[in-house]
Amino acid sequence: MSIFKKNDSAAGAKLDMDAKAAALASEEDEESKIAKLLKKMPKWRYIVLIVLTLAMTAFQLYIKLVKPLQPWAQIPLHMCFALAVVFLFNPMADKVKNKENKLRNLWWIYDAALLGCVAFICYFFLTHANALNMRVLSVDPMTTLDIVVAVMLIFCVMEAVRRTVSLALFFVILFFMAYAFFGQYLKGTFRFAGMTFGQFCETLMYGQNGIFGSPLSTSMGTLFYFMVFGAFFSNCGGGSVLIDLGMKLSDKTAGGPAKAAVLSSGLLGMISGSAVANVSTTGVLTIPLMKKAGYTPEEAGAVESVASTGGQIMPPIMGAGAFIMAEMIGVKYMTIATSAIIPACAYFGAAFILVHLLAKKRAMSSTNAGLKYQGSAILPRLYRLTPIILLVIMIFSGMSMPRAAIYCTLLAIVINLTAKDIRMNPRQMLHTLMEGVRQASNVAIPTAACGIMIGIVVRSGVAVKIAKLIGTSGNSNLLLALAVAAVGCLLLGMALPTVAAYLIANTLFCSAIQKLGVEPLVANMFIFYFGVVAQITPPVCLASFTAAGIANASAWKTGWKAFYFAITAFIAPFIFVYRPAILLIGTVPEIILAVVMTACATFFLASGVAGFMGKNLNPVERLLFYVAALLFVLPGSMYDIVGIVLGVVLIAWCIIRGKQEKKLAAA
Numbered sequence: 124m125s126i127f128k129k130n131d132s133a134a135g136a137k138l139d140m141d142a143k144a145a146a147l148a149s150e151e152d153e154e155s156k157i158a159k160l161l162k163k164m165p166k167w168r169y170i171v172l173i174v175l176t177l178a179m180t181a182f183q184l185y186i187k188l189v190k191p192l193q194p195w196a197q198i199p200l201h202m203c204f205a206l207a208v209v210f211l212f213n214p215m216a217d218k219v220k221n222k223e224n225k226l227r228n229l230w231w232i233y234d235a236a237l238l239g240c241v242a243f244i245c246y247f248f249l250t251h252a253n254a255l256n257m258r259v260l261s262v263d264p265m266t267t268l269d270i271v272v273a274v275m276l277i278f279c280v281m282e283a284v285r286r287t288v289s290l291a292l293f294f295v296i297l298f299f300m301a302y303a304f305f306g307q308y309l310k311g312t313f314r315f316a317g318m319t320f321g322q323f324c325e326t327l328m329y330g331q332n333g334i335f336g337s338p339l340s341t342s343m344g345t346l347f348y349f350m351v352f353g354a355f356f357s358n359c360g361g362g363s364v365l366i367d368l369g370m371k372l373s374d375k376t377a378g379g380p381a382k383a384a385v386l387s388s389g390l391l392g393m394i395s396g397s398a399v400a401n402v403s404t405t406g407v408l409t410i411p412l413m414k415k416a417g418y419t420p421e422e423a424g425a426v427e428s429v430a431s432t433g434g435q436i437m438p439p440i441m442g443a444g445a446f447i448m449a450e451m452i453g454v455k456y457m458t459i460a461t462s463a464i465i466p467a468c469a470y471f472g473a474a475f476i477l478v479h480l481l482a483k484k485r486a487m488s489s490t491n492a493g494l495k496y497q498g499s500a501i502l503p504r505l506y507r508l509t510p511i512i513l514l515v516i517m518i519f520s521g522m523s524m525p526r527a528a529i530y531c532t533l534l535a536i537v538i539n540l541t542a543k544d545i546r547m548n549p550r551q552m553l554h555t556l557m558e559g560v561r562q563a564s565n566v567a568i569p570t571a572a573c574g575i576m577i578g579i580v581v582r583s584g585v586a587v588k589i590a591k592l593i594g595t596s597g598n599s600n601l602l603l604a605l606a607v608a609a610v611g612c613l614l615l616g617m618a619l620p621t622v623a624a625y626l627i628a629n630t631l632f633c634s635a636i637q638k639l640g641v642e643p644l645v646a647n648m649f650i651f652y653f654g655v656v657a658q659i660t661p662p663v664c665l666a667s668f669t670a671a672g673i674a675n676a677s678a679w680k681t682g683w684k685a686f687y688f689a690i691t692a693f694i695a696p697f698i699f700v701y702r703p704a705i706l707l708i709g710t711v712p713e714i715i716l717a718v719v720m721t722a723c724a725t726f727f728l729a730s731g732v733a734g735f736m737g738k739n740l741n742p743v744e745r746l747l748f749y750v751a752a753l754l755f756v757l758p759g760s761m762y763d764i765v766g767i768v769l770g771v772v773l774i775a776w777c778i779i780r781g782k783q784e785k786k787l788a789a790a
Contacts, residue, residue: 158554160212172211173553176560179204183347187525195255198335199248201343205567206241206279210234212561213286237282240275247272260329265321273324277575280334284572287565292572292619295627299576306583312592315583326578333578338570338626341450346443346570347563348528352514353440354559355532357391359539359547360507365390366405367501380412381426381478388430389437389471398658398666401431406673417487418478420676425684427673428659428666429474432689435621435655437467439515443566444625444654448647451629457518462644462706465718466652466695473691473725480733507542510535566622573626580630589631601639605649605700608632609693612650616657624654636700645703649696656692659685691728694756698724701758720755720763727770728752736774738781747773 161169182204186197215230247268248255265273285293300323307317318326327333356362369387387405406427413423435442438460445463449456510531517527539547547555580586611632616624628650636646659667661682671681698705704717730736731748740748751773754766 161554161557168211168214172208172557175204175208175211176553176557179208179560180351180556183343184529187348187523187529193252193256195335196249196252198340198343200245201347202280202335202339202567202571203241203245203248205342205564205571206283207238208560208564209283209287209568210237210241212564215286237279240279244272244276244279255329258329260325260331261322265325269328270321270324273328276328276334277324280568280571280575283568288569288572288620288623292569292623295619296572296575299579302585303579303583312588313585315585318582322582326582327575330578330582332574332581334571334574336574336577337450338447338573338577338622339567341447342563342567342570345446345450345456345524346566348525348532349440349446350563350566351556351559352510352528352532352535354555354562355535355539356510358551358555358558359535360504360542360545361510361535362391362404363545364501364504364507366408367499367504369405371501380409380416381418381423381482382475384409384413384427385430385471385474385478388427388434391434398428398432398434399669401434402427402666402669402673405431406670410670410673414674416482417485418481420674421671421680421684422481424667424670424674424676424681425688426474426478428664428670428681428685429689430471431670432655432659432666432685433467433470433474433692435658436463436470436652438463439518440511442621442655444621444651447570447622447626448629448651452643452647454644456524458644459648462648462708465705465707465721466648466699469695469721469725470689470692472722473729474688476726476729477688477733480730480735484733484735484739507538509538569620569623570626573623576627577630586630586634589635592635601700602697604639605636605697608636608650609653609696612653613657613660616654616660621654621658624657625651628654641700642703642708644708645699645706648699648706652692652696652699656689659689661686687732690732691725694724694728694753695721697756701756720766723767723770724752724755727766727773730774736781737778738784740777744773744777 161172164172179201182197182200186192191197192200214234216227216234218230281293281296284296303318303323305317306313306315308314328335330336366387369383369385369390384405387409388401391401391405406424410423410427413426414420418426435444441460441463445459446456449459452459513534514527514531517530518524536552539545608628612624612628615627619627629647632650633643633646636649637643641649658664659682661667661679664682664685667682667685668678670676670685671678674681695705698717698721702717702720703709704713705721707714709717727748731740731745731752734740734745736744736748747769751766751770754762754769
C-alpha cells in the first residue's frame with residue numbers, strides 16, 4: 124500500500140513541476156509584463172513610480188556626471204530608492220484577488236508603514252552623513268536612534284527580499300541571523316562568542332561588510348547604469364537584431380534552429396544576463412523550430428536553457444555577479460571579461476558541437492524551407508548594434524564603465540528615434556526607463572541582503588573555520604577540496620539567484636581555495652561558474668522549467684537533460700585551477716597550449732554527450748570519450764598526451780567504423 128502512495132506522490136510532484144513550467148512559460152516577456160502592469164495599476168501609484176524613477180535616475184546621473192555625495196549619503200539613498208521602487212511595484216495588496224476585500228486596505232496600511240520607514244531611513248542618513256564619516260566602528264556606542272533605524276532597515280530589506288527575490292534567500296539569511304545570537308550555544312568548530320543586539324545592529328548597518336558594503340556599492344556605482352542600458356538597448360531595436368542574427372547565421376545547416384538558439388541566446392545574454400529572460404525571449408522562436416527540425420521537446424528545452432544560462436558568462440557584458448566580482452577582487456571589470464573569453468567560447472562551443480552532432484545523429488535535413496529565417500533583412504539594421512560595440516570600445520579605451528553605459532544608453536535612444544519602424548513615443552521611453560530602474564532595484568535588494576549574511580559570517584569567523592576545514596582536506600588533495608567547494612556552490616546556486624549565490628559562496632569558500640595556492644581571480648571565477656550553472660541544476664532550475672513550458676515537455680526530464688548538456692561547464696572551473704592560462708594568466712605559449720587543450724576536451728566531451736561521432740557510439744566508446752576529456756583536467760603534460768592520443772584514436776576508429784557500417788547498409 125505504501126508503494127502506491129509513494130508512486131502517487133511522485134506523480135503528483137511531477138505534475139506540480141510541469142504545471143509550474145507551464146505557468147513560467149505562459150508569462151509575458153519583461154517588456155510586455157511591465158507595460159501591462161503599469162497600465163493596470165492605480166493612477167496615483169503610477170505617478171509616484173514615475174517620480175521615483177526620474178528622481179533615482181537624476182540622482183544616479185548627478186553622482187557620476189557632476190560630483191559624488193558623501194558615502195554615507197549616496198549608498199543609503201540608492202538603497203532607499205530601490206526599496207521604495209520594489210514596494211510600489213510589488214505591493215501586498217495586489218496579492219488580494221478580491222478588490223473589495225477589507226484585507227486589501229490593511230495591506231496598503233502595511234505598505235504605507237514600510238514606505239514611511241524607508242523615508243525615515245533616508246532622512247536619517249542624509250542628516251547624519253557627516254557625523255557617520257567620523258564614527259569609529261566598535262568604539263562609538265549605538266544610540267537608541269541608531270538601533271531603531273537599524274531594525275527598520277533590516278526589516279525593510281528582508282521584506283523586499285521575500286517579495287522580489289525568493290523565500291530561499293530569505294530563510295538562508297534568517298538562518299545566519301539566528302546563528303549570530305545562538306552560535307554561542309553550539310559545540311565544536313562552529314561555536315563563537317555571539318553578539319549582543321547592539322553589536323548585531325552595528326555590524327549590519329555600519330560595518331564595512333554589512334548592508335552598505337561593497338556589493339551594494341557596486342549596485343549603485345555600476346550595475347544601475349548597465350541595467351538601464353540593457354533595457355534601452357533591448358527595447359530600442361538592438362535585442363531583436365541579435366536574435367535575428369543568430370537565426371540567420373544558422374538557418375542553412377543541419378539542426379539550424381538549435382544552433383540559432385545557441386547563437387541568439389549567447390548574443391542576447393551579453394546584454395541581458397538573465398537566463399529566464401533569455402529563454403522567454405528567444406525560446407518562443409527557437410524551441411518550436413527545434414521540435415520541427417527533429418529534436419525531442421526535452422532536448423529543445425534543454426538546449427535553449429543551457430544557451431540562455433551561458434549569457435551570464437558571456438563577455439563583454441556578463442551577469443551582475445561579474446561586476447561584483449571585479450569589486451570584490453579589486454580589479455578592473457574588463458580584466459574579468461577578458462579572462463572569461465576562452466571559457467565562454469568553450470561553453471558555447473560545446474553546446475554548438477553538441478547540437479550539430481545530435482542533428483547528424485538524427486540525419487536532420489538542412490534544406491527544410493520551414494526552418495529558414497523569414498524575418499526582415501538584417502544588414503540594413505546592423506547599425507542598431509552600434510551602442511554595444513561602442514560600449515566595448517569605450518571600456519577597453521579606459522573610460523569609466525558607468526560613464527560609458529550612460530553615453531551608450533543615450534546613443535541607443537538616438538538610434539531608436541531615427542528608425543521609423545521601431546521608434547518609441549515618449550510614454551514608451553518612460554516605460555523603458557521604469558523597466559531599467561525596476562531591474563536595477565531588483566538587483567540592489569539581494570546585494571544588500573547578502574550584506575547581512577556577509578557581516579555575520581565575517582564577525583563570527585565562520586569563513587575562517589570553513590577555510591580550515593577545506594584546507595585540511597586539501598592539504599593532501601586539492602581536487603577533493605575543490606569538489607567540496609563546488610558542491611557547496613551548487614547547493615547555494617540551486618536555491619538562490621546567481622548574485623546571491625556568488626556573494627555567499629565568495630564569503631564561505633573563496634578564502635579557503637586561495638589558501639591552497641589558487642590565485643584570487645581563479646578562485647572567484649571557480650565559484651562564479653558554479654553559481655551560474657547551478658541555475659540549470661535540478662531540482663530548482665527556473666530557466667529549464669520555463670523552456671519546458673514553452674516546449675510542452677516534462678520539466679523534470681528537461682532539467683536533467685539541460686544538466687547533462689551543460690556538463691562542460693562543470694569541468695571548466697577545475698580546468699581554471701590547474702590551467703590558469705585559460706583565463707589568460709600566463710605566457711603566450713601557455714595560453715595557446717591551454718586553448719588547444721580546452722578545445723580538445725570540449726570536443727571530446729560534446730561527442731560523448733551526443734553519443735555520435737561518424738556513427739552512433741556504444742556505451743564503451745562514450746565512456747572513453749569522457750575519459751579522454753577528463754584527462755585534460757588533471758595537471759601534468761603526460762595526461763594531455765594520453766588524452767590527445769586517446770581522443771584522436773577514438774575519432775579515427777569511429778569514423779572508419781561509421782563508413783564501414785554505411786557500406787554494409789547500402790549493400
